[in-house]
Amino acid sequence: MKITVNEKSYNIEKVLTLLDALYKIKSTQDSNLTYDAGCRSGVCGCCSVKVNGKEQLACEYEPQDGDKIEPIKYYPIKKDLLVDKSSGYNLISKERAYLKLYQESTLEKTDESKTQIQTDCILCSSCYSACPVLEVDKNFLGPFALTRAYRYTADRRVANEKEIVDNIQKSAIWDCTLCGECTLACPMGIDPKADILQLRNLSAKHGYMDPNLSNMGFGGGFGFDPNGGF
């Protein structure tokens, strides 16, 4: 069968995963083809690419004849499918998502399930690549960083919740259009959109308001509500 990587086509045999196909191409047909992979099992987040416009992990996706493979979006492209993901890490320290101040709490099973899915995140950036807001606002924190922020605020051990909430007001939770593209893109079944909604509720508890609503108030008219219709 035939697949194309950035417009270049390759003939490949049937293999289990796209990663197997990429390795076969690199080691026997085109050694310059550049991509990344590590765990081969969907946990290291290295191998995310776009297949026919949708984000996939190369190590999990079974290639089909005619597939078009491209790098994920919004990160600088180093070469072919390899992108520079390091700015993704900076988002985590930008929002200060971590357990800075510990408060003693004896957790239970319900606490485990509150953050179980969110902490499955492998930082593959598939959600980031799928998010349309980043097309227009490069400073938008984006879905995985917000899921991480939520994960710490939802943990009873974390006493620095307010600081995290303070850091996700600008170019963050209120800029999301709740389109749900991130949720569709995530290979781990994480739902950043739902986490962002939770963070909005939490922000309201801390006295923050949706700036889009207050703009509308000042304008006194029919302001654009990004949530309308969703």
Next chain:
Amino acid sequence: MISIDILVVGSGISGLSAAISAKQNGSNVLVATKNIPTKCNSVMAQGGINAALGNLEKDSIELHIEDTLKSAHKLANKEMVELLCSNAPDTIEFLEKIGVPFSRLDNASSPLKSVAQRKLGGASSKRACYAQDYTGLKVLHTLLDYTLNLGIEIKDNIFLLELIKNSKNEVCGALFFNFNSGEVEAIYASKVIIATGGFGSIYSKNTNSLGSSGDGIVTVLKAGGVARGLEFIQFHPTTLKGSNILVSESARGEGGYLVDSKNERFVDELAPRDVVAKAIFDKINNREKVFLDLRNIKDITTLMPQELKLIKTYAKVDATKELVEIEPAVHYSIGGIAVDKNFNAINLKGCFAVGECSNALVHGANRLGGNSLLEAVAFGRLAGKKASDYPDSTIEREDIKYNLPLDTNYSNFDIYKAKEILADTLFSGVGIVREKNSLTDAKSRIEKLNIEKLKANGTAKYNTNLTALLELQNANILAQAIIYAANKREESRGSNIREEFPDTKEEFEYPIDVTLGDIK
């Protein structure tokens, strides 16, 4: 040119644990790593991390020590094992306090008592703390969030090439190939901690992350250090046939069975790994198939979500309804950089080593499941503190003289061909069972590949063929060192099984040491 107090090489669980503790001890720390921080063996750990908390069954630090020593077949150092096991409860407390989302028990009397625990092979109690079957992932990511937010810089995509020494022969930094710029660059540091992980991926059938090529061990050998116990390579009994994706021991801990082609059980599933792997190997050698039966595990979807997904994706089987065909594969590098009880690399002042790349004499001839994550965090933190407290090496800058193996007259395909042959040769000649002839054959077959003469084609920047070659060159040296050590051990013990020497001998109660001189 960067200059700092502590340079940590490697961003797995050992490296990040060391970086955090050195930073908290007042040192200025930089973490250098060859890819992105999440690409390591640490994220792949599923089963759990050992600590005698006794949350579900009676347990004690003494029992943990006893189990570890027993599985080590007399090759562990008692003092180091005591240090490891007695530090385990504090280690879990540390992880609990930085936010690791462990699986939980209800109605516990204290935070530590709420951590769920399961039984892994060779353990006399339910001792492995876990986060479903994503333990390594969740520990690593929590450490990563913590590291980044402490303001520790992680420099990614730089590949350790060489240690730099000053005129007093102390280590004062390291040379790296910077993949993003294509340059060779120096990072100077008053102390260096090597935490570069194991070398499972130099074997053809393995469970490891691509790039686990033992770079740190070879770098230390080249600088005059010692590698210890390389003959002990742990085979995991249950990996998916073909893809060698791991099915964690927790699957058997939770009640899964091993059956042969006649659908009969043939081994105690929770015996130590060396025993189970050998029993499966014998079956497969007899042209039988071996399967894992997970159909009787209650709550498997909540206990082992990752296992089910992996089996579905890579074996195309629904494990709740069907048998899963498995085979053993290389899993863990027991041997590594020889260190003293302060994690100082032998013969290398100012250089420390910790985690899977090191041999701190706690696993002996066979590692217990759950003890390596423990080693990574507990010893990682200790090594970070020891290195931070250790006298500084004087930094002396030098001109960089390093020739990257690049040449436009070579074909990159030769790199992958050689890599595959080396990997197959190691698996067949230096596998679960070895003998003098298989070792000698393997040695000469690998020598004939002339790997040291290969070159990568293209320019240095973003050249993944070049990094593949650098890894292969390390694998080549390591292969010779492993064969040397396996040859010397004329007995069978733990994970080193010699066909012609089936017995364990008293005169071999020590791991084999290798230096570069031994294999030249």
